[in-house]
Amino acid sequence: MSDVGIKDVAARAGVSPGTVSNVLNRPEKVSPATREKVEAAVRELGFVRHGSASTLRAGHSKTIGLSVIDIGNPFFTDVTAGVEEVASDLGYAVILSNSAGCRAKEERNLLVLAEQRVRGVLITPSDEDPARLDRLRERGISVVLVDHPAHRPDQCSVAVNDIGGGMTAVRHLLETGAKSIVYVTGPLTIRQCLDRRAGAERAFGRPLRVVEMGAMNPRAGQQAAEKLLGEGDLPDAVFCANDLLALGLMRGLTHAGVRVPDDVALMGYDDIDFAAASAVSLTSVRQPTHQLGRVATELLLDECDNPATHAHQQIMFQPELVVRESTR
Amino acid sequence: MSDVGIKDVAARAGVSPGTVSNVLNRPEKVSPATREKVEAAVRELGFVRHGSASTLRAGHSKTIGLSVIDIGNPFFTDVTAGVEEVASDLGYAVILSNSAGCRAKEERNLLVLAEQRVRGVLITPSDEDPARLDRLRERGISVVLVDHPAHRPDQCSVAVNDIGGGMTAVRHLLETGAKSIVYVTGPLTIRQCLDRRAGAERAFGRPLRVVEMGAMNPRAGQQAAEKLLGEGDLPDAVFCANDLLALGLMRGLTHAGVRVPDDVALMGYDDIDFAAASAVSLTSVRQPTHQLGRVATELLLDECDNPATHAHQQIMFQPELVVRESTR
C-alpha cells in the first residue's frame, strides 16, 4: 500500500506541491532544471497520480463510458476495439457496459457512468427514447450515438447507411439473375433490420417475402433454413440481415442437400471474419466497424477537449459490397 | 451542468450532510423517518453521488480493471461478458483495456488503471513476468489472473486445464482411428499453445508433427492448409490450437478437394459459436469462458470486500469434448 503523494514528491525534489502539479500538467510552465528534479523524484518514489483527487479538483475525468447492446456480437466487439484504441492513445480509460438489449440495465449502467463522472458517453441506444441521454447532457456529459443516426443537429452521431446497404445487397442479387428473393431477419423492432429491409425492397421494387426470427445468431439462421425448406418453394436467393444468420442458414441448406450458390444464392451483412472463412465463402456487406468506433471516439473527445471549436457532426458511412462464392 | 451536492440534499431534507451520507452508505444506521425524507430529497433534486469525491475520501473505488490480450477474439469477448455481468450486478464499473499482445501497451494500461485507483484488476497476462503485478499489489490493488494459473499461493487465478484439453482432443482422435496426427498452432510462445501441445503429445505417446503459424485466425488456418497440402503427405487427423485456425484450415482443405472428416478428421479448440455453424460442424474442446469471467470477478470482489476472510484460490476448470461432424 505505497502511499506516495504529490507532497512526498515535492519534499523529495525540494519544491512545493504546486510545482509538482505544474510539472505533471503544464510542463512548459516550469524551468527545465526543476522539471528534471521533479521528474527524478517521481521516478524514484514510484509516484502515481491519484485520479480521483485530480478529477475532483479539476472537475473532469479522464474516462469515457461505452454502452453497447451486445458485447458478444463481433460487430460491437470490433467497434469496441476501435474505441479502446483511440481512447487509450489519448490517455483515456474506457468504462465498458453492456445493456444486453435490456432497457433497465442500460439505465443502471448510465447511472454508474454518471457517478463516475465520465467525460462523455458513447452509446448504441437500445431504443429511440432521447430523454435519458438528455439527462446526461444536462449533467455536462457529452454523448455520441454509435451505429444510430442522430436526428438533431446538437448531437454527434456515427452510423452506417443501412438503407443503402440493403439496396446494394438486393441489387447485387438481381444482377446475378435472382428473380425471387427472401429476406431473413432478426426482430423487426431493431432499426437496422428495418432499414435494411426498406433498402432491399426499394431495390427490389416491391415487398419481399420476409422470414423474421427472434434472434440473430447461427442457431436462428439454421431454424430459418428449416422454415424455408418446410415451406417448399425455395427462392433463387436469400438476403440475411447479418452474417450470423447467413452462416446458420448456409449450414441448414447445405445439410438438406441444397447447394449454395448453385441452387440458392446467399448473402449476409457485416462481413465478419468468419464470412470469408466459411466453407463456401459468404458474400456480404461490409461495414467499417473498427472505423465506426475510432471516429465516434474522436468526435467525443474533440467535443470534450475543444468545446469552443467543436462542431457537431452526424456522420454516415457507406457500406461496401464484398462479393464471394455464395453468390457466384 | 446540474451541480447537486450532498449538502443541497441535506438542506432540502433538513438534516446534516453526514446523515445524507449515512443514508447512502449505511441506511440501517438511520431512522426510517429521516431516511424517507432524505430519499425524497435525493429523488427531487436528481442527486447523483460524485464517485471521485467518494473514492478520494473513502480510499477505495467502485471500479475494477480488465486487461485482455485480444478483445477481438470471441474467447475473450465471452470472458468479458461474464465479467461485466457480475461486476455490474454488484454496482462495480469495469474499465476495459486491450493489451493487443503488446507488452508496452499492457504496461501503459496498467498505469492508467493504477491512476484510476481501481479496486482490483483482472488480467490475462501477456507474459510470465510477475513483477508488474507485484507492483500493483503493493499499491493495494488486488489482482486475479484469468486464463492463466497462478504459481503462488498468495494469488487468485482462474484457468482451464489446457494440458488436459490437449490430451482429450488427441485421445478422441485416436479413438476415431487416426494414426498420424498434426498439431496446427499459433506462436509457441503462448502458454496455451504450449500446454495443449504438451497434453496432445502425452496422449499420443510421442512428439507430434507441428505446424506453427504466426497468428491464430482463419487466415492463418487457411495458410496452414496450403502448407500441409504442399508438403504432400496428409495426416489422418489435424488438431488445431483454436477454432479460428480450424475453420480456416477446413476451408483450405475443402477447397483443395480434401473431404472432412472422410479424408482428414479435424478438431478445434474453444468451441466458439461458429464451430457448430460451419458447413461441416467442428468437433472442439469447450471451455467455460463465460464462467471463467464470472468466477474470476467473484473472486476479485470477494478479495476486495472481505479481505479478512478471503482465501486465495487457484481454480482450474476442466474443458469438455464436444463431438461433431468433423471427426465422424
Add this chain to the structure above:
DNA sequence: CGTATAGGTTGAAACGTTTTTCAGTGCTGG
C-alpha cells in the same frame, strides 16, 4: 427523581489534487 444507556444526528476534519494569487529573484534598459 436522577443517572446510565442506547440510538440518532451533527459538525468539522480529512482525503490528494489543482488552481489562483502573490512574493521573490535576477535582468534589462534608461
Add this chain to the structure above:
DNA sequence: CCAGCACTGAAAAACGTTTCAACCTATACG
C-alpha cells in the same frame, strides 16, 4: 544605479464526499 519586467515557485483555498468523536434526547432502571 534604480525602476520595471519577465519568470519561477510558494502558499493556501478549494473540490464533494466520508468518517469519527461528540452531542442530544428519550427511555429504562435503580
